[in-house]
Amino acid sequence: MALEFKPSSRSSSEAGSRSPRSPLSPRAGGRSARGKAARRGAGRAAARESDRDRAPSVSSSVHSSQPSRESTCYVNFDRFDLQIENGRAPTKLVSWDQLLLAASGGAAERAGPRGEAERSLRQAIDSFGWQAPTKLQAVAVPCVVQACRDIPEAKSYTFLQAAGGLGKTSSLALGLLASARREVCSLQFVVVSANTCEDLERYLNALGFLCPLEVAYFKSEVSQDLDADMDRALRAQIIVGHPAGVLEVLEATREQISLSSVRALLLDDASEVIADGWVQKVCEVNQMLSLFVATPLRYVVLSSFVESETKPALRALKSSLMSKKNMFDLAQQVGRIKKFVKHYLVQIEPEGWMKALSQLQDMIYIPKAVLFCDSEPLFQRAKLAGNPRGEWARTVSLSVNDSAAQTLQDGGSGALAFCKEQSQKDFLLTRSEPNIFQASLPRVFWVVHFGIEANLSWYGCRLLCLDSKLREQRGGKGVQHDGVSLLFLPPSQRDTVQKLERMFGIHFEPLPFGGFG
Numbered sequence: 001m002a003l004e005f006k007p008s009s010r011s012s013s014e015a016g017s018r019s020p021r022s023p024l025s026p027r028a029g030g031r032s033a034r035g036k037a038a039r040r041g042a043g044r045a046a047a048r049e050s051d052r053d054r055a056p057s058v059s060s061s062v063h064s065s066q067p068s069r070e071s072t073c074y075v076n077f078d079r080f081d082l083q084i085e086n087g088r089a090p091t092k093l094v095s096w097d098q099l100l101l102a103a104s105g106g107a108a109e110r111a112g113p114r115g116e117a118e119r120s121l122r123q124a125i126d127s128f129g130w131q132a133p134t135k136l137q138a139v140a141v142p143c144v145v146q147a148c149r150d151i152p153e154a155k156s157y158t159f160l161q162a163a164g165g166l167g168k169t170s171s172l173a174l175g176l177l178a179s180a181r182r183e184v185c186s187l188q189f190v191v192v193s194a195n196t197c198e199d200l201e202r203y204l205n206a207l208g209f210l211c212p213l214e215v216a217y218f219k220s221e222v223s224q225d226l227d228a229d230m231d232r233a234l235r236a237q238i239i240v241g242h243p244a245g246v247l248e249v250l251e252a253t254r255e256q257i258s259l260s261s262v263r264a265l266l267l268d269d270a271s272e273v274i275a276d277g278w279v280q281k282v283c284e285v286n287q288m289l290s291l292f293v294a295t296p297l298r299y300v301v302l303s304s305f306v307e308s309e310t311k312p313a314l315r316a317l318k319s320s321l322m323s324k325k326n327m328f329d330l331a332q333q334v335g336r337i338k339k340f341v342k343h344y345l346v347q348i349e350p351e352g353w354m355k356a357l358s359q360l361q362d363m364i365y366i367p368k369a370v371l372f373c374d375s376e377p378l379f380q381r382a383k384l385a386g387n388p389r390g391e392w393a394r395t396v397s398l399s400v401n402d403s404a405a406q407t408l409q410d411g412g413s414g415a416l417a418f419c420k421e422q423s424q425k426d427f428l429l430t431r432s433e434p435n436i437f438q439a440s441l442p443r444v445f446w447v448v449h450f451g452i453e454a455n456l457s458w459y460g461c462r463l464l465c466l467d468s469k470l471r472e473q474r475g476g477k478g479v480q481h482d483g484v485s486l487l488f489l490p491p492s493q494r495d496t497v498q499k500l501e502r503m504f505g506i507h508f509e510p511l512p513f514g515g516f517g
């Protein structure tokens with residue numbers, strides 16, 4: 001019996017709808033009141049239960065998402081699942097000899113230090129007495145190699161979920177040893193894990209002993225000797241450690257360490273990283289690496305099976321890594337603001353949006369609002385219509401935050417001016433940019449969305465620019481308004497509404513006055 005592992009949504013942002021819980025829901029990844037050990041125990045019990053459900057058998061199934069969107073490959077085996085972004089499942093390893101082939105990208109026998117390293121890895125495997133790859137290793141090792149090899153077409157996100165004891169950690173170690181370039185002295189891989197660093201160290205030492213790599217281990221949350229740790233980090237080709245320990249050392253060495261040759265960030269035991277509340281640290285490590293890498297960072301995430309209700313947490317982890325933002329934190333923030341925001345929907349063709357907004361402004365009082373628009377033609381049209389000589393200038397006065405514009409006048413200064421007390425502008429027109437949607441803007445109680453493009457989670461991000469007073473107790477000083485989120489959508493995008501409602505646990509209402517189509 002092959003189990004399905006095909007989330008209902010496949011976008012890289014994981015923004016599409018899925019149930020039962022949204023990845024942005026407050027529970028995803030949050031620290032529960034239960035203790036760490038209890039949580040881990042419960043997680044393991046659930047994983048064991050999940051493992052038991054998966055009776056051993058030989059069948060497997062492969063799915064590939066529609067090529068028109070982006071290609072995500074899902075491979076479902078009975079006791080493990082695999083998901084690869086922008087790629088196909090690699091050929092399975094039937095024997096260890098094929099590991100050398102995978103590592104060399106198909107070239108038969110390699111000469112030089114690389115070939116030597118590959119052959120010594122083979123010898124080390126023999127010394128372990130592992131006659132052939134386990135079923136999981138047959139798939140997982142080539143996956144790790146596929147993501148970590150020094151080639152431009154390496155896979156951006158590889159996720160592997162398997163029952164305990166099948167060979168996840170050894171696959172990670174084998175994949176790293178087969179992919180690392182010994183001749184490159186600087187850092188190539190960063191591996192974070194809350195609990196499996198010891199196992200990884202054991203495997204990397206034992207399997208790599210004939211042709212060692214410089215690996216620095218930072219297994220504890222806080223460094224015991226930061227100077228020594230910094231020294232080791234500066235010499236490392238691979239860093240393995242606890243997310244907090246790795247972040248501490250990377251931050252301490254920020255000025256000296258070269259991160260440009262880092263190729264991949266790998267997470268072992270991701271479900272535990274989430275359950276123990278370390279996502280923020282992982283995100284910070286990710287942000288730091290992403291800032292300095294020469295080629296886009298790839299991700300390899302290994303996890304044991306989790307209860308179905310925590311699966312969205314793994315998807316939120318993917319969103320967090322790919323977008324370099326902590327989507328768990330976002331979920332909590334949106335959750336706090338949700339109660340005080342009313343969500344209205346106007347479904348008319350985009351040509352009518354500016355006119356409808358102008359009519360609305362004539363009919364009711366709209367406090368300061370941020371107007372989000374990610375469609376370039378619409379953005380330019382709105383910018384023109386709202387300028388002092390534009391069609392709607394009488395009713396809709398716009399400040400523009402246009403980072404793509406040439407002049408400073410047109411650029412980010414628009415946002416600054418809009419935030420100032422004396423600004424006469426009603427609306428700030430902007431694209432969905434992190435500097436706007438992560439910042440609470442004073443006196444902004446309305447958010448207007450001119451459509452929502454590919455990434456539905458941005459709907460929640462945009463709400464975060466509402467005045468922070470909305471997050472305070474109702475009736476508190478200075479809160480005279482409910483927050484309003486007004487979404488304009490083309491009538492053809494009906495399912496977007498349902499997806500957003502499910503994702504954020506909200507309900508859209510029509511505007512209480514007609515005349516908008």
Ligand SMILES: Nc1ncnc2c1ncn2[C@@H]1O[C@H](COP(=O)(O)OP(=O)(O)OP(=O)(O)O)[C@@H](O)[C@H]1O
Binds near residue numbers: 132133163164168
């Ligand atoms: N190819 C192989 N042949 C035989 N035994 C193997 C092979 N690969 C790994 N093992 C053994 O299987 C056990 C589990 O391996 P590993 O630690 O990689 O699994 P894991 O999935 O990470 O386990 P856990 O989830 O419990 O940490 C280890 O004792 C290891 O020595």
